[in-house]
Every structure is written in C-alpha cells, then in structure tokens.
Amino acid sequence: xxxxxxxxxxxxxxxxxxxxxxxxxxxxxxxxxxxxxxxxxxxxxxxxxxxxxxxxxxxxxxxxxxxxxxxxxxxxxxxxxxxxxxxxxxxxxxxxxxxxxxxxxxxxxxxxxxxxxxxxxxxxxxxxxxxxxxxxxxxxxxxxxxxxxxxxxxxxxxxxx
Numbered sequence: 001x002x003x004x005x006x007x008x009x010x011x012x013x014x015x016x017x018x019x020x021x022x023x024x025x026x027x028x029x030x031x032x033x034x035x036x037x038x039x040x041x042x043x044x045x046x047x048x049x050x051x052x053x054x055x056x057x058x059x060x061x062x063x064x065x066x067x068x069x070x071x072x073x074x075x076x077x078x079x080x081x082x083x084x085x086x087x088x089x090x091x092x093x094x095x096x097x098x099x100x101x102x103x104x105x106x107x108x109x110x111x112x113x114x115x116x117x118x119x120x121x122x123x124x125x126x127x128x129x130x131x132x133x134x135x136x137x138x139x140x141x142x143x144x145x146x147x148x149x150x151x152x153x154x155x156x157x158x159x160x161x
Contacts (some may be wrong), residue, residue, distance in 0.1 A: 002060045002063055003064065003140075004063050005056060005060050006057060006061055006064060006136075007136065009053045009056035009057040009060065009062045009134075010053075010056075010057040010061075010129070010132065010133060010136070011133070012053040013050060013053035013054045013057055013129065013134065014126065014130065015050055016046060016050045016053060017050065017091075017122055017126055017129070018126060019046075019048065019124055020050075020095075020122065021045050021119065021122040021123065021126060023039055023043075023120065024039065024043075024102075024115070024118070024122075025119070027039045028077070028115070031151040033105075033107060034101060034121075036107070037103065037105070037121075040095075040098045040099050040102035040103075041099050041102060041103055043095050043099065044095050044099050044136040045099075047092060047095060048061075050087075051087075051092075052102055054083070054084070054087060058084065060078055061076065061077075061080070062077075065077065072135045072138055072139050073139065075131075076132045076135050076136065077133055079131060079132055080132075082124075082128060083125055083128050083129060083132075086124055086125050086128075087125060090117065090118070090121040091118060091121050091122060091125065093116065094114050094117055094118035094121065095155045096112065097114050098114055098115060098118065100160050101114070
C-alpha cells in the first residue's frame with residue numbers, strides 16, 4: 001500500500017509547488033497588479049494540500065526505507081530535511097507574507113525581495129524533489145538501469161502491507 005501512496009503523494013507535492021512557481025512567474029511577467037494580488041491570495045489556500053502531500057510522502061518514504069543503507073535511499077533521506085526545512089521556514093512564511101502585502105497593495109521592495117526569495121526556494125525544492133523522484137524511479141526499476149535488488153533497498157512489497 002505504501003508503495004502506491006508514496007509516489008502519488010510525492011507527485012502531488014511536486015505538482016503543487018510547480019503550479020505555484022509557474023503561476024507566479026507567468027503572472028509577474030504578463031499579469032496586472034490585480035492578477036498578482038489574486039494569485040498571492042489564492043496560493044495560501046493550496047498550502048494545506050501541499051503540506052499534507054509532503055507529510056505523507058516523507059512518512060511513507062521513511063517507513064519504506066527503514067534501516068536501508070542503499071545509496072539511493074540515503075540520498076533521498078539526505079535531501080528530505082532540506083526540502084522540509086525550506087518549505088516550513090521559507091516557502092510557507094513567504095506565501096503568507098506575500099498574501100498580506102499584496103492584499104494591502106504593497107508592491108514595493110519588501111514584496112519583491114520576498115518574491116525573489118520564494119522563487120529561489122521554490123526552484124530549490126523543485127530540483128530536490130525531482131532528484132528524489134528520479135531516485136525513487138531508479139529504485140523501482142522504472143527509470144534507468146537498476147543493477148541491485150530493490151527488495152533489499154526498500155523492503156519487499158509483501159512486508160509493506
């Protein structure tokens with residue numbers, strides 16, 4: 001069951017961040033101030049979906065990889081604190097700050113500094129999550145060559161329930 005939930009939650013989390021990031025860039029380039037305001041006030045409503053997806057991804061990945069010393073698993077585990085920290089300490093506060101600033105029509109230096117920080121942090125998480133997905137696909141043999149027994153790496157399907 002976890003082997004089905006984990007990739008779905010991970011893909012949902014990555015898709016959510018990509019949607020926020022691409023929408024922000026397109027709206028900043030082509031949209032009006034009202035479009036930017038609407039987007040910045042809409043993004044916080046999507047944060048619960050993102051947080052839940054990432055929590056499920058992290059918890060299921062942790063459970064499936066318990067005790068593994070396989071290099072791809074360790075690489076994924078190493079990236080997770082950065083993804084979570086970046087999300088909790090930068091992306092969520094930035095989204096809320098931009099919502100408030102845009103709601104007050106404040107598109108000054110503070111808005112664009114926070115916007116730049118959010119875009120950089122979002123691009124970082126997109127990159128790290130993409131690497132985790134790539135490594136997960138390699139672990140399952142769905143991407144690239146996998147010359148190892150993945151049942152040793154992440155546990156057998158039967159033991160995961």
